[in-house]
Amino acid sequence: MAGMVEQVRPPRRDDMTAYAAERTAGASVRVGALAPLTRPGWVQAGRHLLAGMELAVREVNDAGGVAGRPLELVVRDTAADPQRAEAAVEELAGLGVAALAGEYHSVVARAAAARAHTLGLPFLCSSAVLDALTEQPADRVARLSPPQSRGWQVYADFLLGAGHDRIAVAAEPSVYWASGTRILRDYVAPRGGTVIELDARSLTPAALCDELAGHRATALLLLVGHPEPAVSIVRSVRRDPRLAEVMIGAPAGQPEFAEWAALLGDEGTAIPFLRYLPERLSPLGARVGTALREQLAEEPSFVSFEGYDTVAVLADVLRAGEAGRARPAADWSRVTVDGTRGRIRFSRTPDLGVWQWTGAPIQVVDRDPSEPEHFRILRSG
Structure with missing residues (x-):
């Protein structure tokens, strides 16, 4: 049939x-x-x-x-x-x-x-x-x-392991983005990290770059919509010589899809994100x-x-x-x-109100700069 x-x-x-x-x-x-x-x-x-x-x-x-x-x-x-x-x-x-x-x-x-x-x-x-x-x-x-708390803690652990303890988040208003920011802050703060919140709705990409430089952030996480303003922010940060060492991350998974690579090309590589594959x-x-x-x-x-x-x-x-x-x-x-x-x-867990597959695989991956169509696994959890 x-x-x-x-x-x-x-x-x-x-x-x-x-x-x-x-x-x-x-x-x-x-x-x-x-x-x-x-x-x-x-x-x-x-x-x-x-x-x-x-x-x-x-x-x-x-x-x-x-x-x-x-x-x-x-x-x-x-x-x-x-x-x-x-x-x-x-x-x-x-x-x-x-x-x-x-x-x-x-x-x-x-x-x-x-x-x-x-x-x-x-x-x-x-x-x-x-x-x-x-x-x-x-x-x-x-x-x-x-659940977001599990995946984003894996991502936060990856950031700290890579030496990023001053983490900026460019976020738009959303329950989802606010929850992600809270998870990151609660995880990195006891471990000596700092989360700097930047309002992606009020800051232009150029102004956001100025804020990143002023705060001496070593990582910027995109908690924003796709393709915009995510694509414009990536282009601005990549092309700002002051931010050459800043890692861009997108925990929600924007770089997973072909549209991301088509819009950004090489500038869209080396941006770690979460995906749920073994x-x-x-x-x-x-x-x-x-x-x-x-x-x-x-x-x-x-x-x-x-x-x-x-x-x-x-x-x-x-x-x-x-x-x-x-x-x-x-x-x-x-x-x-x-x-x-x-x-x-x-199974049921005390902090979740729904039945949950607790064995779902989690990876932090990015697009390989040398082969943008291929993904590198940076961490599993």
């Missing part, structure tokens, strides 16, 4: 995408998929996330579907808008989806998770990392990506990577593997009958799935 995907983009909300397959016999099991597919969302991340989910749906259906029924994605574009995501969750619940999956932006995923919890709809978050994904414990919500993919991961590379016509990002693993987990949960909406909760504790990046199991 082929993968079935219904994708709706304004203004024609019932259009099927070009890759949607013809319906197979029998009622499908429908899963709502959330992803940023238009600006101001991070479109390339959304496209990779959706590509991974689509590939997994095709493979699930080729293997017989869910209890003999085809699996179908019903896709909604969040455009990085929390209110739009909430409306999409309401709509998808009304359409009778068995579960929700996806999303990349943390503040959007948080809005979707809260609405899903209220409606009693299971939600597997693919790629958002904000620790407080829900304000209260939510048995029906689970997450594949590691040092070596399993045979399954290698096979999926090859298929994704062909589907995307470019190197698959870690986000595309997260998308694939999301559907693999949900198919397992749905086969077990644990995501039926009549049940009081989805039993994530029973999940054991071999994903592209390792064996996936969920």
